[in-house]
Amino acid sequence: MSEYFKLLYNELFKIYVRKSTWAMYAVLTLLIIAPAVLILSFDDMQKEYTDNWREELQKENEEYQKDMAEMEESPGDFVEEYNSQTIAKNNYYLENDIKPLNYGAWTFTLENAGLVSVVSLLTIIIGAGIISNEYRWGTIKLLLIRPISRTKILLSKLTSVFLFALCTMIFLFLISLLTGAIFFGFEGMNPYYVVQTAEGFEHVRIVNEIFSEYGYKVVNLVMMTTLAFMISTIFKNSSLAIGIGIFLLLGGNMVVGIFSQYEWAKYILFANIDLKQYETGNVWIEGMTLGFSITMLMIYFVVFVVLSWLVFNKRDVAGH
Amino acid sequence: MSQIALELKDVQKTINKKEIIKGVSLTVRQGEVYGFIGPNGAGKTTTIRMIVGLMKPTGGDIKILGKSIQHDYKEAAQNVGAIVENPELYPFMTGMQNLKHFARMYQGITRERIEEVVSLVGLEKAIHTKVRKYSLGMRQRLGIAQAILHKPKVLILDEPTNGLDPAGMREVREYIRRLADEEQVAVVISSHLLSEIELICDRIGIIKHGEIITERYVNEDDSDAVEKKIKVVIDVNEPEDAMNVLKSMEVDVVQEGKQLIVQLQREEIPPVVKTLVEHHISIYGVTGIKATLEEQFLELTGGNVIE
Numbered sequence A: 001m002s003e004y005f006k007l008l009y010n011e012l013f014k015i016y017v018r019k020s021t022w023a024m025y026a027v028l029t030l031l032i033i034a035p036a037v038l039i040l041s042f043d044d045m046q047k048e049y050t051d052n053w054r055e056e057l058q059k060e061n062e063e064y065q066k067d068m069a070e071m072e073e074s075p076g077d078f079v080e081e082y083n084s085q086t087i088a089k090n091n092y093y094l095e096n097d098i099k100p101l102n103y104g105a106w107t108f109t110l111e112n113a114g115l116v117s118v119v120s121l122l123t124i125i126i127g128a129g130i131i132s133n134e135y136r137w138g139t140i141k142l143l144l145i146r147p148i149s150r151t152k153i154l155l156s157k158l159t160s161v162f163l164f165a166l167c168t169m170i171f172l173f174l175i176s177l178l179t180g181a182i183f184f185g186f187e188g189m190n191p192y193y194v195v196q197t198a199e200g201f202e203h204v205r206i207v208n209e210i211f212s213e214y215g216y217k218v219v220n221l222v223m224m225t226t227l228a229f230m231i232s233t234i235f236k237n238s239s240l241a242i243g244i245g246i247f248l249l250l251g252g253n254m255v256v257g258i259f260s261q262y263e264w265a266k267y268i269l270f271a272n273i274d275l276k277q278y279e280t281g282n283v284w285i286e287g288m289t290l291g292f293s294i295t296m297l298m299i300y301f302v303v304f305v306v307l308s309w310l311v312f313n314k315r316d317v318a319g320h
Numbered sequence B: 001m002s003q004i005a006l007e008l009k010d011v012q013k014t015i016n017k018k019e020i021i022k023g024v025s026l027t028v029r030q031g032e033v034y035g036f037i038g039p040n041g042a043g044k045t046t047t048i049r050m051i052v053g054l055m056k057p058t059g060g061d062i063k064i065l066g067k068s069i070q071h072d073y074k075e076a077a078q079n080v081g082a083i084v085e086n087p088e089l090y091p092f093m094t095g096m097q098n099l100k101h102f103a104r105m106y107q108g109i110t111r112e113r114i115e116e117v118v119s120l121v122g123l124e125k126a127i128h129t130k131v132r133k134y135s136l137g138m139r140q141r142l143g144i145a146q147a148i149l150h151k152p153k154v155l156i157l158d159e160p161t162n163g164l165d166p167a168g169m170r171e172v173r174e175y176i177r178r179l180a181d182e183e184q185v186a187v188v189i190s191s192h193l194l195s196e197i198e199l200i201c202d203r204i205g206i207i208k209h210g211e212i213i214t215e216r217y218v219n220e221d222d223s224d225a226v227e228k229k230i231k232v233v234i235d236v237n238e239p240e241d242a243m244n245v246l247k248s249m250e251v252d253v254v255q256e257g258k259q260l261i262v263q264l265q266r267e268e269i270p271p272v273v274k275t276l277v278e279h280h281i282s283i284y285g286v287t288g289i290k291a292t293l294e295e296q297f298l299e300l301t302g303g304n305v306i307e
């Protein structure tokens, strides 16, 4: 076991000793702080409710209704939907006598769930390089002549890619929370928050919401990283793997869209990646269940890993 | 005789239907330095890749201390250290970080051992510099350091002196000799530099077109030279007188300044010298020149032509 830890240490060391990795973290930090600065400069994006919040909410609702009445002639679907949703939400606050949560570190962190895609992108880059770089540097020869099976080396590499993802997720979470606290203040240790679900509005802990938002996106991270890892292991080419990985990370939904009229579309990986569809009740293809999707995801994951393993174990290490 | 450390039995490798290695068999004993010579493309690196487990042979077997590299990979690889082709290490890490990285892939390599190896290859000053900034010779030294870190019983070096300066070459040569003599390590060295090989090896094998065409002990050629004429250089002060004496003895002789180059059989040397002395010619030196390995090599391989 300690042998495996030493391998993990080696792999993580090689990831974190390089300046390009730290450049990634710098970019991620910038992507967290820049929106905070923007939000701060647009005052009205962070509503502050005082003790008089009941009247403030009612006034807000009236304004929204006036807005919608004025726009009757040229109805913008998006604006109308947003307004009526906000009104409904405000009414929920009033009916249940809940004071809305002011904007702060937790809300900011929740909004940063979108940045999980950036973490996915960085992880794909790391995952696509972790084997092909050894070929590019020529160090694969020195790595594979040790008394350690290729299987173990492959697994330690895949594991360390996921450890990198974990560290980066924690980094995203902590820096978001810190930036949010500095720019907007702290809402308290474990505040509640109102969310919209399939059954209407619900009052939940914001921390749970953050974990589920981040969590749903991690599924895509894991699947696309494993796919990129497999492609780069098979083709010894990181650019190809990064390209395909990122394209499918962002455009996987499209693939499902194209084939959605067919019954077999539910077996496509990308139809199963968004597990949030089962929470919102907005299931893509009829007949799909959470259990089905999780099974499909596990099958795909195992296939990716087994294919990488077969190729990596069998292959002769010859010239570049 | 000491124990067999490395054994190749009829090893074959076919890539894309092309036979690259056509049944190579060889054994290297503990404490023996084996030179692996051949022209470009002969199959040296391919054979070495199979010995260290980077490539799988399509036929035959390779054993390290009796353990098959294919069937008992872990036990076999435990006892092998190697440089394969260029010494490529992680350029963004220091020499020390590279060594520690590889040390972590074995059990029980201490800090002291790493430092010992660093001073053995003479890299103390540069060990905390990034490998990116190393010269070829420095990388070669680091390559040797990582190969011997775990005290392997079989050391495989593919062109280890490539890029080293004369002093560096001598150090490596002495170090390899010491490993073989004192720690009974079996060493396989491939090289184009035949003069290098001749100086460190106990035995050489010449490979061409994926076959070992001859194998011999380095100081063996004296015995089969009994029939052959050897070049002998005789240093004298009165070359003309000596020429006359030698011509009267009907030997093959050429004059080069004050040196006479004579083609003689081994037993003919003492009578020739005796005759010269009897004719009052002062002799300052008699040197026999062996045909160098280089010449034999070219003779055997038909020149350095890649076919």
Ligand SMILES: Nc1ncnc2c1ncn2[C@@H]1O[C@H](COP(=O)(O)OP(=O)(O)OP(=O)(O)O)[C@@H](O)[C@H]1O
Pocket: A318, A319, B015, B016, B020, B038, B039, B040, B041, B042, B043, B044, B045, B046, B047
């Ligand atoms: N991966 C490969 N695929 C196909 N042929 C190969 C491969 N690797 C080597 N060869 C061929 O095998 C032969 C032997 O190559 P090898 O590298 O073993 O030669 P070498 O003796 O090490 O030569 P050099 O002195 O130039 O280093 C060459 O003809 C080469 O073209």
Ligand SMILES: [Mg+2]
Pocket: B044, B045, B046, B085, B158
């Ligand atoms: Mg070679």
